[in-house]
Amino acid sequence: QxxxxxxxxxVKKPGASVKVSCKAxxxxxxxxxxxxxxxxxGQGLEWMGWISAYNGNTNYAQKLxxxxxxxxxxxxxxAYMELRSLRSDDTAVYYCARxxxxxxxxxxxxYWGQGTLVTVSS
Amino acid sequence: xSVLTQPPSASGTPGQRVTISCSGSSSNIGSNxxxxxxxxxxxxxxxxIYSNNQRPSGVPDRFSGSKSGxxxxxxxxxxxxxxxxxxxxxxxxxxxxxxxxxxxxKLTVL
Numbered sequence: 714q715x716x717x718x719x720x721x722x723x724v725k726k727p728g729a730s731v732k733v734s735c736k737a738x739x740x741x742x743x744x745x746x747x748x749x750x751x752x753x754x755g756q757g758l759e760w761m762g763w764i765s766a767y768n769g770n771t772n773y774a775q776k777l778x779x780x781x782x783x784x785x786x787x788x789x790x791x792a793y794m795e796l797r798s799l800r801s802d803d804t805a806v807y808y809c810a811r812x813x814x815x816x817x818x819x820x821x822x823x824y825w826g827q828g829t830l831v832t833v834s835s
Numbered sequence: 836x837s838v839l840t841q842p843p844s845a846s847g848t849p850g851q852r853v854t855i856s857c858s859g860s861s862s863n864i865g866s867n868x869x870x871x872x873x874x875x876x877x878x879x880x881x882x883x884i885y886s887n888n889q890r891p892s893g894v895p896d897r898f899s900g901s902k903s904g905x906x907x908x909x910x911x912x913x914x915x916x917x918x919x920x921x922x923x924x925x926x927x928x929x930x931x932x933x934x935x936x937x938x939x940x941k942l943t944v945l
Contacts, residue, residue: 748934750880757837758872758880758923760934774933808879819868819886820927825879 715739717809717826724832725799732795733829735809742790743767746812748822749783749794751805759805763812764792799833806830838863839924841937848945852912855940857924859905863935867927869907871900874921874939883922884909916944 720734735747749761762773764783771783777796785792792809806828813823840858847853857869868887872880882891884900887907897912907926911918924937 750934757939758925758936760925760936762933772932775931814885818889819870821870821882821885821925822872822880823882823891825881828879 715811715824717811717824719807719809719826719829722830722832724834727800727833727835729799729833730795730797731799731831732793733807733809733831735792735794735826737766737790737792737811740811742785743787747783747785747792748810748812750808750810750822752808752828753802753805756805761794761807766792796831799831801833804831804833837938838928838931838935839926839937841922841924841940843938844941844943846943846945847911847914849914849916851914852910853914853942854911855909855922855924855942857907857909857937859907859926859935861905862930863905863926863928864902864907865905866929869900869902870925871898871907871909872923872925874923880923911942914944918942919944 716738718736723731743766746765748763751759764771780797782795808828809826810822811824812820814820871884873883874880883898887902888900899910921939923939928935
């Protein structure tokens with residue numbers, strides 16, 4: 714069965730960086746892209762960006778351009794999301810989500826990680 | 836302020852049919868398919884509907900989706916207490932070149 718297992722809780726100070734990992738299993742890693750979605754406490758979902766597990770191409774949300782970097786390691790079937798210059802409003806649960814679908818039917822987020830809480834506080 | 840607009844709350848009694856709306860624009864819902872996600876407190880979202888009206892394997896047919904123009908809706912028939920959750924719509928936005936979500940609708944079963 715498909716599983717997306719994320720790294721654990723992080724506490725960071727403002728201005729620091731955080732790197733969250735997402736280890737995939739149960740499918741051929743390079744077949745599907747992975748998006749990162751975050752959710753601030755009591756708030757809705759926000760898409761952060763996407764990485765092709767096949768070739769590493771990325772597409773970042775305009776709001777986060779310059780602060781976020783998404784990478785992947787095909788040897789360990791792991792995707793990474795690094796966010797720099799952290800602010801208090803970056804406090805959120807961060808999810809990785811594996812896509813499904815096709816260009817003709819449309820894509821969607823089929824499998825999700827369990828979420829990683831990142832707290833930014835001085 | 837979310838790009839897609841959903842009512843913040845919805846409610847119904849057991850057995851009732853409820854609908855949740857999602858309003859967008861020509862750059863998102865108007866030109867791309869809509870997905871719906873269900874989220875329980877403290878857990879990751881789960882896809883309920885994709886491609887406007889398709890259900891992934893395992894999602895009961897009491898959940899249905901539709902789209903017309905720049906709006907979409909999720910319907911839940913035979914409402915049960917276990918359906919109390921937050922529901923989010925999502926679509927690709929051609930102008931933003933990224934995914935956009937609705938602000939979420941908290942469903943209460945009275």
